[in-house]
Amino acid sequence: MKRSLAAGIAATLAVAALAVPAPAATPNQRIAQLERQMRAQQRLVRTQQREITRLKRQVTETRDVLLGTLLFSVCSTAITADALMSTWGTINQVEQRTVVGPQAPVSDPACSRLQVPRTQQVPPSLNAFAQLLRLVNQPFSAFSAFSTVFRHQ
Secondary structure: OHHHHHHHHHHHHHHHHHHOOOOOOOHHHHHHHHHHHHHHHHHHHHHHHHHHHHHHHHHHHHHHHHHHHHHHHHHHHHHHHHHHHHHHHHHHHHHOOOOOOOOOOOOOOHHHHOOOOOOOOOOOOOHHHHHHHHHHHOHHHHHHHHHHHHHOO
16 A cells, blocks of 8 residues: 555656646747747738739739620620611611611710720621721730729710
């Protein structure tokens, strides 16, 4: 029994010795650790700021392309309507009577923003389509036209 009591006391002392905390960091060590953490956080903030700037630029460019595509589509539809109306006018001239009644032109600001002239001339012409397609054939001019449109809103 004395042996088990002695073994229990020895085990308790061993556990107590292991449970003694390591000496606390000195104030200078703690300050150095905090300074390292602060420098790491500052690097992270700088990296995140660059990423945010890059993402903002991408969002702006994506918005410009999306709105430019919308303008192009609306203008293309208006030009198509003009050509169709001119075709009806030509049919009326050839038949020398009114086959298709008068139509009101489609109103849209897209073509004027893209600086594409619209006409309702009889017979129809492809000039407006050619002007619209020049934006596609010369991407830089399309980008500058779209950018100009969106920067002035």
